[in-house]
Amino acid sequence: MDTEPLLIAGVPRTHPPQLILRAVFCVCLFVPVVGSADQPQPFGDVADVSTSKWSFVDGQSDEFNGDTVDLDKWNIDTKDFGPWSWEPRNVSQKSGSLHLQMVAEDHQRRGQQLHYSSGMARNDKTITYGYFEARIKGCSRYPGACPSFWLYSIGPENRYKASDGEIVAYSEIDVVELQQSEYDFEKKEHFPVTHIDCNLHTVLMKDGKRVWSRPNNEPELCKTHFDSPWDPREDYHVYAVKNTPEEIIWYIDGEEVGRKPNLYWHLPMHITLSMGLRFPFVTYKDGEMAPVSDKTTTDGFPTHMAVDYVRVWRLAASPKSMTAGNVDWTKAEYLEKEKAKWDANGWAWNQAKVESNFIEIDKNQDGIASGLERKNWFAKKN
Numbered sequence: 001m002d003t004e005p006l007l008i009a010g011v012p013r014t015h016p017p018q019l020i021l022r023a024v025f026c027v028c029l030f031v032p033v034v035g036s037a038d039q040p041q042p043f044g045d046v047a048d049v050s051t052s053k054w055s056f057v058d059g060q061s062d063e064f065n066g067d068t069v070d071l072d073k074w075n076i077d078t079k080d081f082g083p084w085s086w087e088p089r090n091v092s093q094k095s096g097s098l099h100l101q102m103v104a105e106d107h108q109r110r111g112q113q114l115h116y117s118s119g120m121a122r123n124d125k126t127i128t129y130g131y132f133e134a135r136i137k138g139c140s141r142y143p144g145a146c147p148s149f150w151l152y153s154i155g156p157e158n159r160y161k162a163s164d165g166e167i168v169a170y171s172e173i174d175v176v177e178l179q180q181s182e183y184d185f186e187k188k189e190h191f192p193v194t195h196i197d198c199n200l201h202t203v204l205m206k207d208g209k210r211v212w213s214r215p216n217n218e219p220e221l222c223k224t225h226f227d228s229p230w231d232p233r234e235d236y237h238v239y240a241v242k243n244t245p246e247e248i249i250w251y252i253d254g255e256e257v258g259r260k261p262n263l264y265w266h267l268p269m270h271i272t273l274s275m276g277l278r279f280p281f282v283t284y285k286d287g288e289m290a291p292v293s294d295k296t297t298t299d300g301f302p303t304h305m306a307v308d309y310v311r312v313w314r315l316a317a318s319p320k321s322m323t324a325g326n327v328d329w330t331k332a333e334y335l336e337k338e339k340a341k342w343d344a345n346g347w348a349w350n351q352a353k354v355e356s357n358f359i360e361i362d363k364n365q366d367g368i369a370s371g372l373e374r375k376n377w378f379a380k381k382n
Contacts, residue, residue: 039056055313055316060312063309086117101302103116104298129314136305145179150176151269160266169203174199176250178197179233194231196252201222202265243265247262277291329369
């Protein structure tokens, strides 16, 4: 791990004694328990992962104790988008932490002049419901860079019909976005570094068009924040979210800081860590992020966020609660629906054949036969 101030139960000793005592009590109760598989436990009283509904997911968790990034777990060469250029050289592992840095470097992409590159680490396996926890230290540069821990869906084949009838084309859960310095329209100034965002984003299909729901235009649906009594740049803190079919709950250092009903966040998502460019180096233009070239500076760069660990527990939600009204089918749902169709037509059931069909349909191998994937498969067959 990085060198840091003396911590007691993850709390700097500069905090009030009562907070330190509370943290010590918390750790005494919830320090990682060594079981048969030496698996850790969540920080604080946030999820009873001892029940059969929960399972620790080693392939999507990482203690970052090795000398190099585990490329079997983390894709560090992801596709660039918007004003963000993700470069593998900006992702490294040292002293027990994953480091994602941002550097000032002029470059061009598709004719657009850009001025910074940064790091992203994404797990390419998908997951929907579970408890997701990371211990993170923010970056030294403020404002301008945003250390983030988030989940997001990829691909137009993913669709979900929500309980209100809306078709969801994208799901994003921001476990935490640090140091964003977004604009406070009430105070007419940018939020301070202690304003911590825990937001939601989604895209709904309306009349064939993609319509974004974001914290600014749908605050009741999407916006959550926490005003911390400490500076996230100075120490490590534990940031977590629990996503269930019914609700989404955020935690910081084992304490709940917000919750929302889960209306649209039911798509398979990717666990992601990143350093995103923010104000004053980007602005919104025609609804999209764009670079602000005249604000470019090398002051404060390079800068990096550090991640001590990522730990993930999957929640085995019932198929009924997961997919009510869903146009995307798991393998079990696909087999169930095909069996009913074969029985109705008087055909002799051939499960091996149907399972083979599912493999052909599931082009992105995410375990979901999406509506678009099935449509394309049937069109090819015919």
